[in-house]
Amino acid sequence: MEPKIPKFSDAFLSLLRADFTTQWRNRRSVIMSLLLPVIILVSWKGLIDKLGGAFALSISMNIGLTAIGIMGYAISVSRDRDKGVFQRLRVTPIPTYFIMLSRLIVQLAMIALLTLFVFIVGYNYDKITLSPFGYTLTFITAFIGGGLYLGLGQLIVGLVKNSDTVNSTSRLVYIGFIILGVFGEFGLFGNALKSAIHWSPFGTVKTILSTSMEPASWNSQTTVALLATIIYAIVFSFLGIRWFKWESR
Amino acid sequence: MINNDHAPILEVAGLSVSYGSFQAVKEVSFTVKPAEIFGFLGPNGAGKTSTLSAIEGLLSPVSGKISIAGYDIHKQPLHAKANMGVQLQSTSFQPELTIREIIKLYSGIYGISLPDEKLQSILNDVKLEGAATKRFGQLSGGQQQRISLVIATIHDPTLVLLDEPTAGLDPQSRRQLWERIEAIREKGHAVLLTTHSMEEAEAVCDRIAIMDHGKVIAIDTPEALIELHKNDPNVISVSRKGKITLEDVFIGLTGRTVRS
Numbered sequence: 001m002e003p004k005i006p007k008f009s010d011a012f013l014s015l016l017r018a019d020f021t022t023q024w025r026n027r028r029s030v031i032m033s034l035l036l037p038v039i040i041l042v043s044w045k046g047l048i049d050k051l052g053g054a055f056a057l058s059i060s061m062n063i064g065l066t067a068i069g070i071m072g073y074a075i076s077v078s079r080d081r082d083k084g085v086f087q088r089l090r091v092t093p094i095p096t097y098f099i100m101l102s103r104l105i106v107q108l109a110m111i112a113l114l115t116l117f118v119f120i121v122g123y124n125y126d127k128i129t130l131s132p133f134g135y136t137l138t139f140i141t142a143f144i145g146g147g148l149y150l151g152l153g154q155l156i157v158g159l160v161k162n163s164d165t166v167n168s169t170s171r172l173v174y175i176g177f178i179i180l181g182v183f184g185e186f187g188l189f190g191n192a193l194k195s196a197i198h199w200s201p202f203g204t205v206k207t208i209l210s211t212s213m214e215p216a217s218w219n220s221q222t223t224v225a226l227l228a229t230i231i232y233a234i235v236f237s238f239l240g241i242r243w244f245k246w247e248s249r
Numbered sequence: 250m251i252n253n254d255h256a257p258i259l260e261v262a263g264l265s266v267s268y269g270s271f272q273a274v275k276e277v278s279f280t281v282k283p284a285e286i287f288g289f290l291g292p293n294g295a296g297k298t299s300t301l302s303a304i305e306g307l308l309s310p311v312s313g314k315i316s317i318a319g320y321d322i323h324k325q326p327l328h329a330k331a332n333m334g335v336q337l338q339s340t341s342f343q344p345e346l347t348i349r350e351i352i353k354l355y356s357g358i359y360g361i362s363l364p365d366e367k368l369q370s371i372l373n374d375v376k377l378e379g380a381a382t383k384r385f386g387q388l389s390g391g392q393q394q395r396i397s398l399v400i401a402t403i404h405d406p407t408l409v410l411l412d413e414p415t416a417g418l419d420p421q422s423r424r425q426l427w428e429r430i431e432a433i434r435e436k437g438h439a440v441l442l443t444t445h446s447m448e449e450a451e452a453v454c455d456r457i458a459i460m461d462h463g464k465v466i467a468i469d470t471p472e473a474l475i476e477l478h479k480n481d482p483n484v485i486s487v488s489r490k491g492k493i494t495l496e497d498v499f500i501g502l503t504g505r506t507v508r509s
Contacts, residue, residue: 006357080343
């Protein structure tokens, strides 16, 4: 009996194709990730002059990234874990990390799509333009910020086994991030909370995104925010992977 | 690693599985030979699923050795998994994918090229001609089991592991699935299945192991087990029809108490 180990590249491509198809069929989740950022850009049109284009773009992009990491990734992973999809894949001759890597690539594609979408709407509707370097840098920081939210999504599915609980927890965290992040930035909850929010995951991602759009304004605080974002992403991912169980029972 | 034709396809030796302080499987040993259908029986919580999960490589045992077609599941997991096909108890596939996409996913994972015509002929073979564009959840229980078996055997594995494959099926679907399981044996491949149905064990299994409290308490052909235990007072006391059946032996050996 000869072993029939498949070529890893073929196996991974099959997995990736299935995950992209699954994402495509989950249009509601895709639309939800893109809709709120667009609503913000459209409804803030009159405020762009006062707030600045970078502020509006970074807030809307930040909310989209939160939706991708916390709502999209965490909820789909917990649902598939609950249904036994992962266990079925784990009995096949592929390295286990392929299963998650394929899903992460789909989410990274979603981040790229969101970033592009926000740029296009911002340009066409709000007439917000960035320098070529600004666009490039924002693309890079969007992936770093997206990594933080994917890490947070991983932490949620690592901590919570039940898919219904993951569902409700993710929604609560998402709504909490939006309320505190958006309104906290305006100082509506006081200066102490404003400072806390500034250094929270939402705040550091917002800082690196908005500064990337105006690269000339990059300063030491932005560098610290970038480092904090990376540290948040690493810590969330490490704990989320460490505590993650492949089955919900 | 090349095996000879008579070597066991599955070897389990001294397997122990624990969940914290609870020992679910205690020093279990058995083999499954080529062209053999081996049944794994036991009351709920006896340790069948834990044993099966360890064989599938889904959990790490405390001790023991498991080899599939000569490959150690923990030292050479990919080789071992390439030689086995699995149908899990709660088989589930991504609900967004169609049957065609699910089959293509798994054939791709096993490195099997599957053009649409070949895929359709496989579906025709299992009487699911119109299922290609349906979602898994749209199929009946029997149809789902047939698709699960197609996927478990898509790479023609030497060992097929089936966890309660006929649970919840009507008699027609069950008979059809038995025929498909027997067809695997006819190819010279081995099947390990768990079941709560004594009728199924007697009808399709060449040998069975009865498991209770984490241990294998009996292992032989169904006929030999009935013969061996037909005079056991525990077995006679639970007999309902005068004639000793495999179910009488099973209940006689594992007790009347309902397990949770």
